[in-house]
Amino acid sequence: MLASSRWRLVSVVAALIFGVLFTLPNLLPANLREALPPFLPKQTLNLGLDLQGGSYLKLSVDTGALRVEKTTNLIEDIRTTLKGEDIAFTDLGQVGQDVTVRITDAGRQNEALNLLRSRLGGAVSGGGSGLELAAQPDQRIRLAFSAQALNAEASRAVDQSIEIIRRRIDALGTREPAIQRQGLDQIVVQAPGESDPERLKSIIGQTAKLTFQMVDDSVSLAEAAEGRIPPGSIILPSQTEGPLLLKKRAVVTGEMLTEATQGFDGRSGEPIVNFRFNGQGAARFGEVTASNIGKRFAIVLDGKVISAPVIQSAILGGSGQISGNFTAESANELAVLLRAGALPAPLRIEQQNTVGAELGADAVRAGAISLAIGAVAMFAFIVLAYGLFGVFAALGLILNVLLIIGAMSLTQATLTFPGIAGIILTLAVAVDANVLIYERVRDEAHLGRSPLQALEQGYERALVSILDANITSAISAVIMFMFGAGAVRGFAWTLLIGVITSVFTAVVVTQLLIGWWYRAKKPKTLPIV
Amino acid sequence: MRWPFIRNLPTDFNFDFVRLAPFAAVLSAILIAASVGSFIFRGLNFGIDFVGGALIEVQTQKPLDIGGLRRVMTEAGGEDAQVQSLGAGNGAILRYRVPNDADLNQSTQTVKTALQKAFPGIEIRRAETVGGKVSGELARSGAIALSVAMLLMLLYIWFRFQLQFGLGAIVAVLHDVVLTLGVLSITQLEVSMTSIAALLTVIGYSMNEKVITFDRLRENLRKYKTTPLAEIINRSENERLSRTLITGSTAIIALSGALFLGGPVLLPLVFTMVFGVIIGTYSSIYVALPIILLWGVRRDDEDVMPLKPADARRR
Secondary structure (H helix, E strand, O other), X not given: OOOOOHHHHHHHHHHHHHHHHHHHHHHOOHHHHHOOOOOOOOOOOEEOHHXXXXXXXXXXXXXXXXXXXXXXXXXXXXXXXXXXXXXXXXXXXXEOOEEEEEEOOHHXXXXXXXXXXXXXXXXXXXXXXXXXXXXXXXXXXXXXXXXXXXXXHHHHHHHHHHHHHHHHHHHHOOOOOEEEEEOOOEEEEEEEOOOOHHHHHHHXXXXXXXXXXXXXXXXOHHHHHOOOOOOOEEEEOEOOOOOEEEEEEEEEEHHHEEEEEEEEOOOOOOEEEEEEEOHHHHHHHHHHHHHOOOOEEEEEEOOEEEEOOEOOOOXXXXXXXXXXXXXXXXXXXXXXXXXXXXXXXXXXXXXXXXEOHHHHHHHHHHHHHXXXXXXXXXXXXXXXXXXXXXXXXXXXXXXXXXXXXXXXXHHOOEEOHHHHHHHHXXXXXXXHHHHHHHHHHHHHHHOOOOHHHHHHHHHHHHHHHHHHHHHHHHHHHHHHHHHOOOHHHHHHHHHHHHHHHHHHHHHHHHHHHHHHHHHHHOOOOOOOO | XXXXXXXXXXXXXXXXXXXXXXXXXXXXXXXXXXXHHHHHHOOOEEOHHHHOEEEEEEXXXXXXXXXXXXXXXXXXXXXXXXXXXXXXXXXXXXXXXOOOOOOHHHHHHHHHHHHHHHOOOOEEEEEEEEOHHHHHHHHHHHHHHHHHHHHHHHXXXXXXXXXXXXXXXXXXXXXXXXXXXHHHHHHOOEEOHHHHHHHHHHHHHHHHHHHHHHHHHHHHHHHOOOOOHHHXXXXXXXXXXXXXHHHHHHXXXXXXXXXXXXXXXXXXXXXXXXXXXXXXXXXXXXXXXXXXXXXXXXXXXXXXXXXXXXXXXXX
């Protein structure tokens, strides 16, 4: 076992080079680091927000709102589809989670069912809506979205939200935000260095759903307020006047915008948002404005009317402006939000952490000092206990620290406060491997074996224990990484890296060093016996 | 004293570990009862990671006015307001909860504004708010991770040793978990996500100890086929006593730096770890092994692994 082996030397040298190369950027000041030749790694440890300062937001996508919107749209779709084919119906509405409609003419129930199925249905896998339709007694048709369809929709909404949040934050100029999906419907946003979560929240928290809807003037507002709201219309609050009665159907939506910039109104000089529609939007908007001259349309943002101008003439160019009591700043923010796109569903803030940069620096200092003191005390102890062999173990330990920091820099794993404590204990377990070996060697020597035999037996026997113990640790680390969330996950990764590097340095490195020492000295007794 | 110091350690220990097992069983039972009792009557001091709420770390220019801080928080709508002085400087950690239906972010903003108004020049160094829903999920994902990890470790030990070894290890680790939670309950140290990390480390270290313990036991079981189990346990434990002492001290020495200098944020974490190292070592000897002793092990179908003649080995 102590025979000189080429692969052992090669692997230790390779590990040393790896450890030094990948740890080095952490020790250099930023300007020197940038000056490194391009083939050298530049990544530094990815410090957690608790060590670095910054903001952490956990958001959840409001899937309930998503469902409500889906159902509302479905009801409108059913209404237009049936009307289009002149099929009379009553009782169209939501029952529990489903939508039901009663077809007035019993003879046309099947026709209506097939019509709705072909227009609105289709399996999710085939790109359809996943809508399930069923004929029911009393000439009714029941429509419901399958669980699969709802889950797919929620999942899509989360992906979309992540993309949109990224675009919005990039516009803010915050450096390297990490935006990740967590679980089914959650999104974690980590913005290092951003110690003002309010700015972050104001830009993430808005859905920014923009719609252009016609004002419904078929009944007066007073009548509508008494509950006589025509089907397909809705009362929405307004920023500039009292509530307005609007058609539910949006003529044009924010998705059809290609451009949005902040500007100033030519006449009044007040801040506005200029926008431009894409081809489809421009055509739709032109059509509707042409046929509704003299009527009002409303610009609605997140369920609130921003302004409701009267259509003076057909707007055919596909561009326009939104005005409505903006300041230059709020107009600019709206333009940013419109450019980035609307969130598919509102986001709820579930958790938020902010760590001031100064506290982060204090934490790094305290962590580094305690890690250093722990390590030095451990080195001293092991050297006092085992003399030269303790020095070998300490050398292995130094390489271990380099490897852990290097591997964590390379994989960009997040180092947090608990992670530092985890590393300290990992080092202690690495020392345990050496203690196991050395104690075994002592046992064998006391049984009367020669130094060489004692060393060989010691390594061989202890290796079984070391592997068993570390495989058990690795199992729990892997499971924690797979199932755990957030901090637990990062911690598990640190642990796993530590287990692998510890076995390597505690066994292979000391074996190499002791082998060299043995061949050089040919000792009659071992220093630890 | 001879150098290196390890040479001063006697080569043979003759400590009757097994004789103390009944006393240890009583001790463990008392400790578990105390832990469970404290758990029921005192409960754990859950941080906002679990119960939801807000935590704000502040630094004031004038000396801390703890009563004033608490009053401002309460007036701004915070329930259960607590102020924990950080000792050095004028730093303090403020904690409070908000009514279930209130908007957490809104009320945090209100509290922050009220603090800045009441204490001009106050510096808000850190602020955390956690809604109630997240907490449930964290607990659930943590519990799943823990159960699956324990199950797989049980299977691995079963595969490498025998079933009773695996069960002994699991019972001993659970013993450690209960006592660790018990000590957290008695000291009322704050339980946060960090404590979960500490608990996981404690479990990892404890499991490590169990495997090392079993390894020596298995080896001696193969070596001495007819010796009574109790005697083999005593022998194995005495043989590895020096290792137990050195490794345990190393772990505690390594953590001591963080324990004394890590500051108030690291203290609960490191304290838990140090406690775990001690209790993990104890439970290997006095929980895992007694279970195996009471249950008995298969002795017949283990392969005999005689010591090979030393000179037959390659050099």
